[in-house]
Amino acid sequence: MRLSLLLLCPSLAIAAPHDATLHDHDLDSANTRPWRALSDIITDKIWSSPEKQAALETHVDSPRVLRTPDSRLLALYGGDTVLRFTIRNADEAAALAEATGVLSLDVWEFNAEWVDIRLAIDAVSSLLHLLPLSLQDAHVPLLQDSSLAQAVLDSYPLPLDTPLHHDLHSYSHTPKTAPHESPSQSKGGHPFFKDYQPLSVIHPWMSLMSSMFTTHVRRINIGMSFEGRDIPALRVGVHPTNKEKAETPRKTILVVGGSHAREWISTSTVNYLAWSLIHSYGRDRETTRLLEQFDFVFVPTLNPDGYVYSWETDRLWRKNRQPTSLPFCHGIDLDRTFSFQWNGESHPSGPCSESFAGEAPFEGVEAQRFAEWATNETQNNNVEFVSFIDLHSYSQQVLYPYSYTCRDDPPALEDLEELAIGLAKAIRISRKGRQYQVTSACEGNVFMSKNHKDRVVLPRIESSGGSMLDYFYHELKIKYSFQIKLRDTGSYGFLLPKENIIPTGEEIVSALHYLSHFMLGEIGIMSGAPNAEPGEPLSKPAFGEMEESLEL
Template sequence: MAIRSAVATSLTLRLLFIALLSICLASLVSGATSQSYRRLEPKSGIAKVSEEHYPHHQLSSWRRLSNRIIQKVLGYPESVKSLASSSVSRGGDGQPTHRLRTRYSEDIVLRFNCSTADEAWALSEACEILFLDVWEFGESFVDVRLSKDTVSPLLSLLPESLQDAHAPIMQDLDLAQAVYNSYPQTFSSSTRPHDNQLSNPNTASSNTEDANIFFQNYQPLSVILPWMRLMASIFPTHVRMINVGKTFENREIPALKVGVHPTNSEKPLPPRKTIIVTGGIHAREWISTSSVNYLAYSLATQYGKSQLITSLIESFDWIFVPSVNPDGYVYTWNDDRLWRKSRQPTSLRFCSGIDLDRSFGYHWDGAVTSDNPCSESFAGEEPFGAIETGTFVDWVRNQTTNHNAEVVAFLDLHSYSQEVLYPYSYSCTASPPSLENLQELAMGLAKAMRLSSGHYYKVVSACEGNVMPISEKAPRKSSLPQGGGSALDWFYGEMGVRYAFQIKLRDTGSYGFLLPKEHIVPTGKEVLEAALHLARHMRGDFDYLKIPERGPSMISTNWRKPSRGESSRFSEENIGGLDGPQTGEILDQDDQWELRRRKRR
């Protein structure tokens, strides 16, 4: 009897613990309630639930207990080493640490306005000579990070027309402060939001995802990994955690696989259509990593609740890779927030890292940077010379060869500049065979994101960076060494993935790579709408209106010649007459005519 009693007691305790754990996990998935807001515990780089409260509400003992259990289940470390959280170097409330100021306070990011190809080439060559960090470049601008005492030497290498054609971005913030703000911060008594701030709809949203612990801040890899394991354990019917490669520092490249396979079919199944979404190939682009996580979370939690998402999970396997570059991502948290490349050593001991998005084998052009391992775009010494790209490609090929997978779409998330890019990246003179289809769907993605938030995303070929025509009839040329060896081109050109896109997320230069955490959820929602539109297009949900060829009179009435520089950038901002994503995407006549004109050109 005593043994039976002991067994019964043990079983009861186990059942109670399982029930308690289940309730806590459900609480995590649904997000925290509007009765509490989140803050960071001291010396911690991750979000925790505070025992502070909204006015007129109080956390119950159960809520405090469940929050603590959630933190334990997630495996949150007691502290996370980061540039912003070092106990020996922490500054005052809201102020950069001494370590951050030492590294970044003398740096500045300048935006140069280039109006000719010669200006762009001159700036490119000067940046190579001075080993400067080119953050981003567009049709008429280049953003360059440099130390303040390097401004004069840089200007001395530039033509007269660029001497005054520049201005700093982040004018209201110095770089050290912007870096500090991008890390999770600790609320002190002086910086904790007041009650009226918490109840303000502009500062406290009732939306579940907005209030979710995980998306309140950017998260380090030490938190992302247990979060991914937790997602797989909560939703075992349609979520699995897998590994898609290895890194130089022997980390695994983690991913979440979301999909449902039929189990009652005795017939051989056709290849499973698969959509791959990657982020973090460049370490400092944190918003890309958080957006992949947001997309995975949204699909996983809405399965069985949203008819659309449920059907898309049943139609496709989704592979979400938050960071293709875990080594670099960890380094941005521990040592250098603005690190871009991997951490693999090069021929120069003091210049580590390979640009993973130049390391893929399709039209690899490593000769451009082979003599400069310090370059931010260093492509390695051979195709797939970066361990991360080599192992990731091996995984993709293994899936298609041995595991009945067919990759039908590829989304590669980056930042910044708010653009939807389509192949090719390696050349502006080579046109992809399905150019018109790529442009058409790219416009649909941009449209879906704009409807989500009001933010415009331009549609442009990936090869076109800071480029200007020599004359009206001359072909455009790229002004900055770029393009070959990209993941985008490899999936499209080598693997034959029909729809491959790179999306550069927010913003357009106000913060650059240091996008404030308040943009995490809104950007994630934009990506979610783009991904849903992509999948619906692949499934054939949209019935595109067929427009007959037009005669000369219709051309003269409805079509205008684009202004200089506009013709090669097909901006989504000029799209009109489109129905919303829920009713179907129908291109108006001007858009159809423009697509045909570009195809014939």
């Protein structure tokens, strides 16, 4: 779907008044205000769902246009496959880790039970020769319903001139969402979330949101990428007008996606979260109250250069687009270039590796800009980050620190585990929610013995240090920091069909609401905390002091 320049014209972006205070008795009448009515008309005209759209579906059962991969896609992916190896012990993990390093293979995902690897079909025999006999038959192909090239093609939106595209994305002038419903409550979706969107659509959409909803949305800039692209974010929240309260650091929840270019579902999910809160303000009491208590900062594409490259050149590109010491190997893994424990506990990978961390900490430009922005927010802009969520795909996991090691437990581990379990439950009980596993970010490399009493740390399949999760947890002292790996568990991997965009967004909206109530002290161990005022965000309980006393 492409946004019309007419729809992006500032004259259509009707701003709401700046008297942001909205009390309970105002909610029912809020939708009758002239600015709200006009805003609703514009919003519906642009983003409403088609009449024929069914309830949210998670399976690929919508009408499809049969498309055939062209010569370019066949040249890139026609000779490749993705294999899942089942791991049963530490020796098998060590052998597989060594073999993937020797052959410079693309590891899609791994945990304590399996590893997904993309490689050339012609290289399968070479890989198997490097593995023990127990692994040579312990693998199955993923993407069994189609070839890799076909799955790549199917992940792109339909061409604009395709009849089915117009049928699925036709705009309706009749509202499909009841005035009191949020996007996550309505059975319809929005054409913007019916497909994955390129950067050329996402950035104007973000500008449109900030222009239309000026009471509670601001577009800000995190920094600039290596190739000179902006890294924008949406700050969603209603700031108090009371001077005394305004002097209190603003409790802020930070959500980021798109650090790995090919993980399109992470970018779409960040946008869905932002839209859900933006659209529900003034319509839904709970959301309105949350936006009065917190700011939410949404960064959908931390890696804009890589994201553009994944749309225009290589759908399965992961890293950013910086040159390296090898002219034929570009890119730094933005999730491995942060300064905290940059070396990790594994051998550094080379420039051709998908997890290359650079030659020094923060060599990845976008990671450095992000860290600088966050530090400046806390030091100079009266911001207190109370939670950090880093969205990735795939494997359906809620992960907490640390990533770099399994040998040290983070301070307040029980608090992290409790909230992570709550997030996973909120996801599971949401509409068509999936089961998400809860573990530490390093636990993908922990082999559990059959009696489940002894932990054996497996060799790392990829670099372990320099993670964004560990950096924001340890260096910025954000106690409630998590990485959430979204759908699915391997049926499609990074090529998740577009039918999953809205259901995945629904799941994480539920998790975000749970997180917010947890931070307000209304659920979990933080509920009933001493000296906590009802409905007020709770401060971090001496977490910085606990971290400083930890010997790493």
